[in-house]
Amino acid sequence: MKTRFAGPVLAALCLLPFPARSLDEPRKVVDYDIRVRLDPEKRAFTGTETLLWTNPSQDTVQELLFHLYWNAFRNNRSTFFRESGGQLRGDRADEERGWGFIDVTSMTWDGQDLRPGFRFVSPDDGNPDDRTVLSVSLPRPVGPGETVRLEIGWEAKAPRVFARAGYVRDFYMVGQWYPKIGVYEPAGRRGRAAGGWNCHQYHANSEFYADFGDYRVEIDVPERFVVGSAGALVAERKEGGRKLLRYEQKGIHDFAWTADPRYVVKEDTFEPSRDVPKEELARAARLLGRSEADLTAGMKPVKLLFYMQPDHVDQWTRYADAQKWALAWFGLFAFPYPYAQVSCVDPPEDGIGAGGMEYQTLYTAGTWKGLAKWPLRGIRTQEMVVVHEFGHGYWMGLVASNEFEESWMDEGINSFTEYEMMTRRYRYFLELPFGAGFSPLDLPARGFIPSSPDYDPILAASWKYWGGGSYAKNSYARAGLAVEQVRRLVGEERFWKGFRAYAERWRYDHPTSRDFFDAIALHAPSPWLADLVARTWYGTGFVDYRVLRAASTKVPERTGYDDARKAVNFTEEGTSTKGDAAAKEKGKADGRKDRGKGPWDTVVVVGRDGDVVLPVDVVLTFENGKTWRTTWDGRSKWLRLKTTYGSKLARVDVDPEQRVVLDRDSMNNSRFLPAHDGPSAAAKVRTYGVHLVQILLSTLWTLV
Ligand SMILES: [Zn+2]
Known part of the structure; x- marks a missing residue:
């Protein structure tokens, strides 16, 4: 009997999408209780944090590593400055007065001062002047599964914003701002043979990889500020012209916040029963082979907060429409959004260096007054930036791949989902006369891919591409198009089954590139796939x-x-x-x-x-x-x-x-x-428009 059933049983096992290892909630490795006070006169932040860190491995751990991101802006010798030249996405650093820093002023474990064990390390480039990774050697090792409780004090000054975090006038974007412990990877995680720290320096083009945990953050600002954050506001207290706001968020690996007295806050709700388009639900059910009830079962209402600049308030509904659509789309093709809220930050135009940036449950968008007016209002920049930055909340955020080492898994998969969401809802990124237009895919396919030869594979650590242009091309457009290529190769139904299986299986679980390819290959085997992956992700092939x-x-x-x-x-x-x-004469006549x-x-x-x-x-x-x-x-x-x-x-x-x-x-x-x-008028318009797109692309780089 056993022999007789072995075949069918084995076949059934092979059909199981993955070993039943998907996580319903993140493994909690960290717990942060942070109190921070902003002094806007000095651009200064004073903070204390109680950090609980649990050793997730079977190893005894002798040192702890911390990210001190704002030291990227400490001086022009940091690795960030050397890589970026003080210039990022079109914005320049203010080298007169724009410097910032973070100094850990105290750190104790069971009352014992850990400062004697401090030293800065530069695991990526050996730069002796970089101060973005702090090593703390411990007086005794942390045993397997043991939780340490650290009391940490720090002082920081915000940089004038040109690269994501910082201030301009009274606007503050406070990202990567607290002493943040690195990731101790146990053996087996992301294919590691032996356990060890994974804590990279702050690079010009990458910054995310962290363990999940719970955050409680108390923010102390002058009363005039309007504050938004990654958490839900649970308490508010006013005293002496200041206000203390207490936020909480469970199950995240990053906590960003923002403050600006000028914010106009708009509120909305993503209501699945109303905001998931019926035809998209039906399409997803058909492609994924699941019932509509199954697909919507995990979707919950999500509170949406938009922190708008006063001169952009009329544009908030464009952000809101794209935000609701992105929640619906990700809920169908990845998995339902697990958090109760999302915050969208609209930076001022002179602080656009903070725009187009992702954090968990909070992201920054970006627009200009002119983009609300004819003829520019036909360009869907606002929608694009929302679906893109919110999308990061899935790849960098919830799936939590290592953005430092495999940046394409964040930016590339996210570019792919951005193209898809933009195409499904808005069709054209830019509409032209005669019924022509540029689809979201035209930008990368006609702009980036033909623009330059390839000297790097898609898969590389963000700082190891030959230059910023190669990082951008390979991590975004080429990777996004390569995923789209896989989809067109294996067919809609099989691709989306594999895609959703990847997202669900690796939710909260830090996958590698190989895990993505395996998920696709399992659900959508194709004789062409291995070669395509080898020549594009691991090679510099083109066609x-x-x-x-x-x-x-x-x-x-x-x-x-x-x-x-x-x-x-x-x-x-x-x-x-x-x-x-x-x-012959007759023949000639016949010929005519x-x-x-x-x-x-x-x-x-x-x-x-x-x-x-x-x-x-x-x-x-x-x-x-x-x-x-x-x-x-x-x-x-x-x-x-x-x-x-x-x-x-x-x-x-x-x-x-x-x-x-x-x-x-x-x-x-x-x-x-x-x-x-010859070609139709519409085709000609498209052709001439290609040049226009290439000009536009340089502008759009501000917003990715
Ligand atoms: Zn991005």
């Missing part, structure tokens, strides 16, 4: 399909000798010409009458540049309107198609449905033969 040759010539009337050696259509020397000449009739010899050659091999469709369209389609496996460098047919070739299209979204140059994928009318 450009193009039409190399397209010709259609009328098959000429037979001229010469036939099989019986009779002269056809010509006059043999030394023979009478009378009858033949008449026949038959012009445009077949048969026609058609030759088409399509080629593949680059080493990423993907199947591609080739479509021949003839003047009589008939089409002939074939799928080329792309394995040879070029393919020749020949046919003799009663109509002349009108056009050739390689990949007309754009299934090869990684195709570096789609402008060479079609060729029209002379008699044909």
Whole structure:
């Protein structure tokens, strides 16, 4: 009996999406109780925190590592400054008065002073001047599973904002602001052979990787400030012209806040029964093979808070629409949002360096007054920045991959979900005349991918790409498009099953790149997948399909000798010409009458540049309107198609449905033969618009 059932049982086991290891809630490793006071005159923050840290490993741990992020702005010798040159996303540091810092002034464990064990370390680049990672050597080791309770005091000064955190006038964006313990990874986590610290320096382009826990934060500010934070407000007390606000949030790994007297706070609610579009719910149920009731079961109402600048208040509904849509979309295609609230911070225009930035349960958007007016109001920047920054709350936030070491898992998957959400709800990022427009995918596919050759694979630590442009291209556009490529390769249903399985399985659980590929391969196996992953994520491969040759010539009337050696259509020397000449004249007349009739010899050659091999469709369209389609496996460098047919070739299209979204140059994928009318007006507008997009892209970098 056992033998008889072994086959079906094994098959059933293989169908299980994953080992039943998905976490319903995060493993709690840290617990922060923070009290912080802002002195706006001095831009100074004074804080104390009680940190409980539980050793999650089987090791005895002899030292603790802490992030001191604001020391990135301490001076121009920090690794952050050296990497960024004091310039990020178009914003420059104010090197006259803009410096900031954080100093740990006290740290005790069971009353014992730990300061003698302090030293700064630079695990990534050995920079002796970087002060963003503090090592604390302990008087005795922390045993497996043991919880230490540390009392920490610190003083900090905010930098003038140019890179995410800091101040301008009375606006404060307070991110990465407290002494934050690094991650001690137990053996087995993210494929680690032995346990050890994972605590990177603050780099120009990456900053997130932390353990989950609970936060209680008391913020003490002058009464005039309006404050928003990652937590829910649980208590408020006013005294002596100041106010003390107490916030709490469980199950997060980061806590950011903001303060500005000018904020106009708008409130709304994401109500799943109202805000999940019915057709999207039906579509998700069909693609994922789940019931609608199952998909909506975990969705809860979410309180939405928008901290708006007074001159942007009229734009808050655009943020709100995109926010509700993003909550609905992620709830369907990843998993329901587990927190009770989300805060969207709208920075002032002179503090836009703080804009377009993600934290947990709180993110910064960004807009300009002019973007609400014609003709710029047709550009969907506000929606894009909301779905993008909120989306990070899933990848960097809830799934919690290591953004330092595998930045594409955050920015790249997030770019993919951004393109998808923007396309599903808004269709065009930018609408042009004649019914044309730029889809959200056009920006990366037509702008970034063709713009430069590749010298880096997608998968690299953020500071190890050859330069900032390579980091940006590979972590965002190329990675986002590569995920889109996987989707087009394996098909909608299988892709989304794999995608959702990845998100659900790895919620709160710090996956690696390999875990993503495994999830897709399990649900959407494809003979093309391993090669695509190897050549793009782990290599610098690219692909450009193009039409190399397209010709259609009328098959000429037979001229010469036939099989019986009779002269056809010509006059043999030394023979009478009378009858033949008449026949020849008749032939000419018939030829005029038959012009445009077949048969026609058609030759088409399509080629593949680059080493990423993907199947591609080739479509021949003839003047009589008939089409002939074939799928080329792309394995040879070029393919020749020949046919003799009663109509002349009108056009050739390689990949007309754009299934090869990684195709570096789609402008060479079609060729029209002379008699044909050529591209439509809409297609021409698109073509000319490509240049416009490339100009726009440089501006948009402020907001990613
Ligand atoms: Zn981003």
